[in-house]
Amino acid sequence: MDLSYSAEDIAFRDEVRSFLADNMPKHISDTVRSGGDLTKAMMEEWHAILNSRGWLATIWPVEFGGPGWSPVQKHIFEEECCRAYAPRILPFGLSMLGPVLQKFGTKEQQDHYLPRILDGTDWWCQGYSEPGAGSDLANLKTRAVRDGDEWVINGQKTWTTLGQHADWIFCLCRTNPEAKAQEGISFILVDMKTPGIELRPIKLIEGGHEVNEVFFTDVRVPYGNLVGQENKGWTIAKYLLTHERTGIAGVGFSMQALEEVKALARKVRRNGKPLIQDPLFAARVAQAEIDLEAMKITNLRMLFKAQQQGAPGPETSILKIKGTVIHQELKDLARRALGPAAAPFPGHVTDGNLMFGPADSAHNAAQYFNYRKTSIYGGSNEIQRNILTKTMLEL
Amino acid sequence: MDFNLTEDRRMLADTLNRFLADQYPVEHRNKVAYDAPFHDPAKWEQLAELGALFALAPEAAGGFGGTGFDISVVFEAMGRTLNPEPVLAALLASRLLSAADEDQEALLSGATKYAVGFTEIDAPYELDQIAAQAAAKGDGYTLSGRKSTVYGGHVADVILVAAQLNGKLALFEVKATDANITGYAMMEGGGAAEVLLDDTPARLLLADATAALQDAIDAGIVALCAEAVGAMDVTHAITVDYLKQRKQFGVPIGKFQVLQHRAVDMLTEIEQARSITIKAAAELGGNEASRYASMAKNMIGRAARLIAEEAIQMHGGIAMTWEYPVSHYAKRLVMIDPQLGDTDYHLSRIMAQLDAA
């Protein structure tokens, strides 16, 4: 057993680190650091920088423009990006649709859509969930009916993350209502500008706008926008959920959050001393650090296993459960550290002189609330436990 | 022994619950809680007319209540509807005015709004770390320093300020118009303010105010704990109702045993929280008031976080939305923790007493 990175891994890490040091725009990393809202332009700018280096589609095979990294290299890259306060790479085109088209798409679809994902021409969003189909995704009702060489789509998607910026949405639609739930579903690409689509914003708990409802009324798209076979969309949906799980533990983000908590606790004062010297608060931080240290190794062990087996196994659900809980705990500590100074609604105290505590922390309470989402989406932590119960425990 | 409310208090509770539910339906509540002045001035007057503020003070001070149980009745009702009116500020000020033997008719009638400034950025909870300074000037005094997250300070006419005078913590009255006040909405709605004092004229109320401030904080803690109990009750009820309504995989999600057990754990913690709040209310004004206030605030901090997080998780995405009331209950429940001392602060106070004979 050897826990150290190989010489090549270390050389790779240094290369990534220096690239990020030279190319990470400060206005973007400052926004990430303060937990502020990333604009569409910022996300596009960052994608373009990575794309120019060939590092945007980190999980794509080389023939489609990926860098051909090993799982460990992908992990190093993510960790370094977090260290540099880079924004998360948007998953919808790059980690979701890209791999789907590579496996199930036609040559024409691949040639048309993949380059446009890379160069930022198309911003994708994910149209899976519906009001009645969350954990039970196979219960989805949005209907697509074939009419000559077109699909006519009616129904509603919801929780569509960043749909307000999207050019395209990939949807799971019911194409055979007679078949068993999982068997009558198809995977269809829809241009968001198509007549009949209406997008309504959903305001989240902390006041932000990142998700939407999308309504479809007689929306007509070419039949050729079908990906894979008609009525075989569930296979694609499942592939998508199990395919890429490198970043699922969010270790880099938790490392970032831990450093922020420590820095904050050194600045904030309690009982006439820095908060970091308060034994109760220090115990909370130390425990989170221990959990995270273990999670780093758990994550690497599972990556290593995936590398050996060629695909991640169901045990990666452990990464999702524990990874989100650790990150949420750290966000709780960041809010807790501020004490009453966490109170202002973000944006309400605009006078820089009145900013309480370190300016970076104005969004701490908002972030704590917003990050409750991570144990709900992408398969809730209860659903992950159900998966482990069935696959690992065989109960 | 009798755990029933007296007839008078039960009537007060009924009246307030009805008034608050009628007058602050969720949409209205959310609107006034987040739009300046972060409460509803017209309804504030009606609330005062119902006697909500008179209930906070004893007869000697012109009120008709003032015990821990009077306070908890009012605030539990406030918590049930997430009421954003600055009643906590009035309670804290009323305790201090009573201690200073000051007339408080204008406070109790709702005509004059008070707030209390003791929290500072580097002394969020600790009275003995307060840095604001008082200086004698002519017949009176001036104050300098900054008071932070002054609840209700954004609409107050008068601010009672704790500041150092001759090596003691003293209490002063400052006219809001004399201070530099910046108000803002809080994360969960309702308002607070930063109060900047710079040679600001002030009237001395108490030269040695530590005991009075501690009593005000103890009373405030009873209020916050009762408010949390009310908010937890409602949050739990909405959650259980949702478990019965929401179907996934062809069954109500309440059929999943993992969710059933967690809903029961929530209930257990709420009952414990209610009990410790009753204990703290019973002890308010007595020798051990601070000890039980600390116990209550610690337990509420733990329970409220659990209820908030579990309510969201067990709802799924819906409770992450602004539109669904549970998100607002969750915010209030979590943000009560840093008011008047958080879980850890109050735990450390109990820890410090463990070894005492």
Ligand SMILES: Cc1cc2nc3c(=O)[nH]c(=O)nc-3n(C[C@H](O)[C@H](O)[C@H](O)COP(=O)(O)OP(=O)(O)OC[C@H]3O[C@@H](n4cnc5c(N)ncnc54)[C@H](O)[C@@H]3O)c2cc1C
């Ligand atoms: C911020 C945010 C962004 C999102 N972005 C997207 C997006 O871009 N595209 C998209 O398609 N979707 C998106 N989602 C939707 C997300 O995937 C769903 O919220 C998730 O699948 C859960 O579904 P639900 O919210 O309907 O909860 P439900 O499925 O109704 O679940 C409610 C509760 O019941 C539990 N539960 C359900 N079934 C079981 C069971 N069998 N056993 C035990 N417990 C169970 C759940 O764990 C949860 O606690 C997003 C959600 C959020 C909150």
